[in-house]
Amino acid sequence: MKPIKYPQNLPISAKREEVIRLIRENQVIVLSGETGSGKTTQIPKFCLEAGLGAKGKQIACTQPRRLAAVSVAARIAEELGTDLGEEVGYKIRFEEKTSSRTRVKLMTDGVLLAETQGDRLLSRYDAIIVDEAHERSLNIDFLLGILRMLIEKRPDLKIIITSATIDTQKFSQAFGNAPIVEVSGRTYPVELRYRPPEEEEGEKSLAEAGVDALEEILLETGSGDVLIFMPTEQDIVECCDLISTRYQRWSLTVLPLYARLTSQEQHRIFEESSRRKVVVSTNVAETSLTIPGIVYVIDTGVARVARYTPSTGTFGLPIESISRSSADQRKGRCGRIQEGICIRLYSEEDYYGRSLYTPPEVLRTNLAEVILRMLSLKIYDIDNFPFVDPP
Secondary structure, eight states, X not given: OOOOOOOTTSGGGGGHHHHHHHHHHOSEEEEEEOXXXXXXXXXXXXHHHTTOSOTTOEEEEEESSHHHHHHXXXXXXXXXXXXXXXXXXXXXXXXXEOOTTOOEEEEEHHHHHHHHHHOTTOTTEEEEEETTGGGOOHHHHHHHHHHHHHHHHOTTOEEEEEESSSSHHHHHHHTTSOOEXXXXXXXXXXXXXXXXXXXXXXTOOHHHHHHHHHHHHHHHOSSOEEEEEOSSHHHHHHHHHHHHHHOGGGOEXXXXXOTTSOHHHHXXXXXXXXXXXXXXXXXXXXXXXXXXXXEEEEEOSEEEOOEEETTTTEEEOOEEEOOHHHHHHHHHTTSSSSOEEEEESSOHHHHHTSOSSOOOXXXXXXXXXXXXXXXXXXXXXXXXXXXXXXX
């Protein structure tokens, strides 16, 4: 592997020596970095420089989504001057690209959890990076609980938890007051506009409201890609169809983005285009993915949220208002490369009336699957499993 270089325009590069020292001196560290700080791509390289991922061991780096695991692996491999699948690889459901030389392995948190079935001590890894831990999915919280149990049995294992600037104190306390490193984001000013629906527009769909906001941006600006957040696949398809029929004169490349698309279809968002790009996405683009070229964001303010109702025993995915921290994450998508505009399709009063954080999934979903997984891992003291937020 070539000597490791770091992009100097990323804020985290300035913290390199401090982070490497903390990795060497502590078993667990928590890294709090805003969107655009470079934490996702540079932390695995810091681990390599700290001497990890050597002598046949690997550095595991988890991502909440398949697309992020593959794209981050490709980016790190490119920066290290190696072919994807050699020193840097990835493993997602139904697909793996690694070799006997792989030292950094990107994967979804679900894949790493699955590996605990055959190797409860995760002995092939000497470092585990849990990226985007603030998303607090069921898999992330279960994985954090397993790692809390592992640190006593594996004193050689290094754990790095990275999060947006949300609740990092809670992660630190869960791991015995682990040190927290804070890194600022590389952001430009973002103009916020609130566009709640007018009363006479009550019948308008979310897709139509999003397309109207897009017209405002297209009329005002001549370049820069646009990211529109929609709650469901159906809303995304409707929105893409409306844009394609209504705005043909603007010569746009319109791309949907949601979990059910194939990897190939999802990867189109990273391809360069001679035309202006409009990406219409669910909340998969909220944190773990950085779509190049985004200057403008249109935020509907809603998302599908998994909910379990114990009284009826039913599980649903209702569309709900997102939290303020999620809204801020969405806004942060457009201040990455130049000054941007974020149009929120709700009022400022509505924004300030929302909860600060989205409750962790473990507090709002059916835990039957998690309990079965615990039993399969021979974890029988279920009541005392060390969740960060016990359900």
